[in-house]
Amino acid sequence: xxxxxxxxxxxKKNGVERTITDKVNALANMGHxxxxxxxxxCNHPNAFHIDEKVxxxxxxxxxxxxxxxxxxIRLYEAWKMKYHFAKKLQAFINQVHPDVIVTTxxxxxxxxxxxxxxxxxxxxxxxxxxxxxxxxxxxxxERIQKYALLRSVKRCDLLIALTMGxxxxxxxxxxxxxxxxxxxxxxxxxxxxxSKENGRIIAVGRLEPQKRFDRLINAFSLIAHKxxxxxxxxxxxxxxxxxxxxLIEEKxxxxxxxxxxxxxxxxxxxxxSQFFVFSSDYEGxxxxxxxxxxxxxxxxxxxxxxxxxDIIEDRVDGLLCKMTEExxxxxxxxxxxxxxxxxxxxxxxxxxxxxxxxxxxxxxxxKAYLSVIN
Numbered sequence: 001x002x003x004x005x006x007x008x009x010x011x012k013k014n015g016v017e018r019t020i021t022d023k024v025n026a027l028a029n030m031g032h033x034x035x036x037x038x039x040x041x042c043n044h045p046n047a048f049h050i051d052e053k054v055x056x057x058x059x060x061x062x063x064x065x066x067x068x069x070x071x072x073i074r075l076y077e078a079w080k081m082k083y084h085f086a087k088k089l090q091a092f093i094n095q096v097h098p099d100v101i102v103t104t105x106x107x108x109x110x111x112x113x114x115x116x117x118x119x120x121x122x123x124x125x126x127x128x129x130x131x132x133x134x135x136x137x138x139x140x141x142e143r144i145q146k147y148a149l150l151r152s153v154k155r156c157d158l159l160i161a162l163t164m165g166x167x168x169x170x171x172x173x174x175x176x177x178x179x180x181x182x183x184x185x186x187x188x189x190x191x192x193x194x195s196k197e198n199g200r201i202i203a204v205g206r207l208e209p210q211k212r213f214d215r216l217i218n219a220f221s222l223i224a225h226k227x228x229x230x231x232x233x234x235x236x237x238x239x240x241x242x243x244x245x246x247l248i249e250e251k252x253x254x255x256x257x258x259x260x261x262x263x264x265x266x267x268x269x270x271x272x273s274q275f276f277v278f279s280s281d282y283e284g285x286x287x288x289x290x291x292x293x294x295x296x297x298x299x300x301x302x303x304x305x306x307x308x309x310d311i312i313e314d315r316v317d318g319l320l321c322k323m324t325e326e327x328x329x330x331x332x333x334x335x336x337x338x339x340x341x342x343x344x345x346x347x348x349x350x351x352x353x354x355x356x357x358x359x360x361x362x363x364x365x366x367k368a369y370l371s372v373i374n
Contacts, residue, residue: 002033002096003369006103006114009058010036011044013262014206015287016104016128019182021048026183026362027369028053035096039085039110040064057092061085063109078109086113093121099373100124100157105134108145111152122372125156130282130305131169133210157372162285165306178368181310182285183361184353186267187294193271196297199230201332202273204266204288205280207238207259212302214240214247216279219329221251227336231256232277235263270295275335275342279328283307290356293317293349298342300331317349 005024010017020036028034034054041058050056061084066077089110100122103114106129115123127134135146150173153159158176161167167179201220205211213234220232234244234257241259248257263269270276276292278301286307289299293311299318301308312318321331335342354360 001027001100001366001370001373002098003027004035004037004096004098004101006037006039006101006107008063008106009038009041009044010046010048010050011041013047015182015284016106018048018185019128019287020104021046021050022183022185022358023362023365024054025049025051026358027366030362030366032366035098037092059085059088061088061110082110082113085110086116089113089117093117100369102126102369104128105149105153108149111149115152115155122157123155124158124160124369124372125153127159127161127166127170128284130284131161131166132305133282135169135173158368160368163306163310165310166284178371180364180368181356181361182287182290183358183365184287184290184294184356186291187354187357188267188271191271191296193268196274197272198274199227200273201230201232201275201277202235202269202292202297203232203277203279204235204269204292205278207234207236207240207244209240210281211236211238212279212281213244215302215323215325215328216277217244217247217251217253217257219279219325219332220257221253222325222329223333223336224251224253224256226333228256230336231258233258233260233269233273235260235266235269237262267291267295270297273297275300275346277328277332278302278308280304281323286311289318290353293346293353294356296346296350298335298345298349300328300335302328311353312349313352317345317352 007020024034024036028051036054036056039059039061042062061081066074102124104126135150154174159170159174160178160180161170162181164179167177170177270292275297276299282304289311292299302323303309303320314320319331321327
């Protein structure tokens, strides 16, 4: 199979970039001809390792640069960038003749151009977030943009959702929908840290509104005074860092909640923690949940659309909570108090996520891609 993955860039250490990288590497090592096609990589280094068997090409169409211009110049620059993108993509298709192009709903700036090639080539779109976020709500302008995106997505050959809940939403609008979960980047066969740090809770994610770390901080503030030896390490970077730091200070939690920035070895941090907390408003899958569970630590997670309920079996290998500060706080306190049950949940969690190992999941992704060709 000659397969092309089109994505904005691999410059940021985010979940989408990580899973796309894992898949292109795995497919290349399964014997397929794989090209990773970016359009905003520019001179930025790759955030994750790309196998030498994967061909990498960047179109240098940095769409984010247009926002520095006034409105009318911005519209002209956007049109010009789309024109050049279309020419480059058409030339690439004529040269490489791929069997299928895979892209994500994040490629909305150029989605109509990609879909216009559907008569020449098969197009697969992956939904790495929730339909309820991508296609519903927002301002009038945002709703118009989402409507235009949905019209384009409807013309794809296959849409792949990461969870059953997201798939059911898409099926109301698109005829051909499959569900395949993300693969774990790594499943440690042995755990290198036999003992966990007393009182340590961990959270991981971009410091952005979607992840709702403000909810986590507020929830912990309700019980922090009762458990002064317990603390939270939050790993990640983003635009909300300053606001979150201010909130931590306002709540008097500077000695119990720490913004640790980005880590190069997140698995080591998982292993040394007592449990993981996930406070998002919505998700495509929630890969960090599976990563933490692979390290034998249970998770407390909001039961948001979509992902956590696919991964966690409530009160068996973790806890699901309502999307409120009060319920999140209550579930965190339960995990703090019940040490024996917490440890048992961690062992079950590690067993649960074996199903997400690459060797188990990548066969399903390969089958989905091949289905549109056959």
